[in-house]
Every structure is written in C-alpha cells, then in structure tokens.
Amino acid sequence: MLDILCATDLSPTAAAGVLFADDLASRMAGNVTLLHVLGKNERTGEGRDKAQVFMDRHASLVEHTTVTELMLEGDALATIAEEASRHAMMVCATHGPQGLRQQLFGADILKLVRKLPVPCLVVQDQSTVPARPGPVVLPVAGHENITGLLDAVVMLARAYQAPVHIFQLLRPGESPSDQLLENKKRMMLHLEEHGVSHEEIDVPGTTFSIGFAAGTIAHARKAEASCIAIMADASDEYRYMADAEKERMLTNEHGIPVLCAP
Incomplete structure (x- = not known):
C-alpha cells in the first residue's frame, strides 16, 4: 500500500x-x-x-x-x-x-x-488543505530529464482529480530554447498518455525579468492552484539564479504548496 x-x-x-x-x-x-x-x-x-x-x-x-x-x-x-x-x-x-x-x-x-x-x-503554516483542489501548475522546465517531475505531477493530479496547467512565461523579445520547447511537448505527451487533463498557459511578460517565480506564483494564485510543481535541482540554463527563485516559490506569501521532484 x-x-x-x-x-x-x-x-x-x-x-x-x-x-x-x-x-x-x-x-x-x-x-x-x-x-x-x-x-x-x-x-x-x-x-x-x-x-x-x-x-x-x-x-x-x-x-x-x-x-x-x-x-x-x-x-x-x-x-x-x-x-x-x-x-x-x-x-x-x-x-x-x-x-x-x-x-x-x-x-x-x-x-x-x-x-x-x-x-x-x-x-x-498558512497553507490550507483544499476542499476542492484546483489545477496543478507545471512550469515548463529546462532540465534534460523531467521524467520524475512528470510522474510526480501525474500522481498528484490523479489524487486531486485536478487538471494540469502547463505554464510558460514568455519574456519580451526572447524565444524559448530548444530544450524548453522539447520539454513542453514531452509534458503534453506524458499527461495525454496517462489520461490527465491539461492545458497550455502561455503568459506574455509585460516587462523583462530574468526571474520566473513571480509570474508562476501570480498565475497559481489566480487559478486557485492546488500546488506548483517544480524540479528540486536547477537546470543548466538557469542555474545562476535558480536557487533564489526556487526558494521564493517554496516560501511564497500566499502559502501555495510546492511539489518538488528529484
């Protein structure tokens, strides 16, 4: 069991x-x-x-x-x-x-x-157990191996009977890397194969910012998300700033739970 x-x-x-x-x-x-x-x-x-x-x-x-x-x-x-x-x-x-x-x-x-x-x-401390769980917000990650993250998201989405928001913040004047584009496809395919409802959420950034936490938290709050799902480790693409951004999500002021995958 x-x-x-x-x-x-x-x-x-x-x-x-x-x-x-x-x-x-x-x-x-x-x-x-x-x-x-x-x-x-x-x-x-x-x-x-x-x-x-x-x-x-x-x-x-x-x-x-x-x-x-x-x-x-x-x-x-x-x-x-x-x-x-x-x-x-x-x-x-x-x-x-x-x-x-x-x-x-x-x-x-x-x-x-x-x-x-x-x-x-x-x-x-301020996190509350959801009576009616909202979506699992899954930011597009730049890691080479995201299988553990996807399996964790499927497990939680099924438990909550909740959809998944595949979330991507689009920075002004910047195109997503090939790794991000490939991982987004992998996310959609994995969720489809496991019968998990999902939708793409692409949010244009109004100002240039190298961070991703603020935009992700804002969407999760608006969507009344049950949690945000991230990789625990940093990707090579954003390693120089990832620790601060991940800590910001883990301790977000709204108490939105964060699922961290190995």
Whole structure:
C-alpha cells in the first residue's frame, strides 16, 4: 500500500504538513508515516518523553487513514533522506527564511528537498488543505530529464482529480530554447498518455525579468492552484539564479504548496 512520509520538527507550523499528508493519503488510499529526527536534547529522559508527547499530538491530526510514528536518531538531513526512499513521497512544512525553530525546515528547505529520492510537497503554516483542489501548475522546465517531475505531477493530479496547467512565461523579445520547447511537448505527451487533463498557459511578460517565480506564483494564485510543481535541482540554463527563485516559490506569501521532484 502507498505510504506517505511526513517529516516534522514537532512545531505548530509542522502540523500543517501532517494535515496535508493525511488528506493526500486518504485520496490515494494510502497511509502516513510520521517521522521526527530526535535532537541531542530529545534522545533520553525527559527530553524524549516530551518529544513523544508532541509526536502523539501530531499523530492525532491524522483522521482519515492509519498513521505510524517513527522517531530516529542521526543527522537530520541524511536520516530523512534515507527513510524517504522507503515511501512513495514526502510532505513537510517550512517555516520560511525567518523566525526559524529548526534550520532544516527553514533556510535549508531547498537543501532538504534536493537530498530526497522521492517527490516532496512543501507547505507552509498558512497553507490550507483544499476542499476542492484546483489545477496543478507545471512550469515548463529546462532540465534534460523531467521524467520524475512528470510522474510526480501525474500522481498528484490523479489524487486531486485536478487538471494540469502547463505554464510558460514568455519574456519580451526572447524565444524559448530548444530544450524548453522539447520539454513542453514531452509534458503534453506524458499527461495525454496517462489520461490527465491539461492545458497550455502561455503568459506574455509585460516587462523583462530574468526571474520566473513571480509570474508562476501570480498565475497559481489566480487559478486557485492546488500546488506548483517544480524540479528540486536547477537546470543548466538557469542555474545562476535558480536557487533564489526556487526558494521564493517554496516560501511564497500566499502559502501555495510546492511539489518538488528529484
């Protein structure tokens, strides 16, 4: 049976991730595994007892399927990545770049999703589980291999019973590269082969900007999207600016969830 890993630092913000994991697992007829990597002060005695109390509270938020609690020791990044390999996907909540309780789920969130061998849905404290999911917004990516991204999009679109918007921001006076054009065709073909409804959304840029996050977020908000789907790693074409743009999407002010594919 499909199992979704939900990594948590046991903070109130992390509870948002638990709610999304519960919702997705129920839509996919799957289960949830709740993972917390114990800090140094949580491994014995009172610290561990306190962590268990918070873990149980998070587990109680899973109301639509079964949940397994898992508390492990070790390097947080490596431990989460290793455990994720045993699951279909992961869900976690980020604190954003400010006011961090735990660096890994804040400033280092991009580092975390890039380490994972499975897709990860990143949500925020203000993200709300969709009662009627909107489209999955899929920006055209410039990577050579987008198979993992497309498989993740199909999985989520089917779970949400939602269409996919293949989104491309057209910059003034600039033509898309051959790689972008080829990938757009691959996206359409892959979705057609898997019976996922989709449409092309080409948005002309009104001003020249090398970034892509703002336009993507604006469309996702207008479309009331269930999420934005991106590659975790940067493409060669936009490597020099990709980190900042991806972090901007992951921590967008509207709380739109972001699906990151390996």
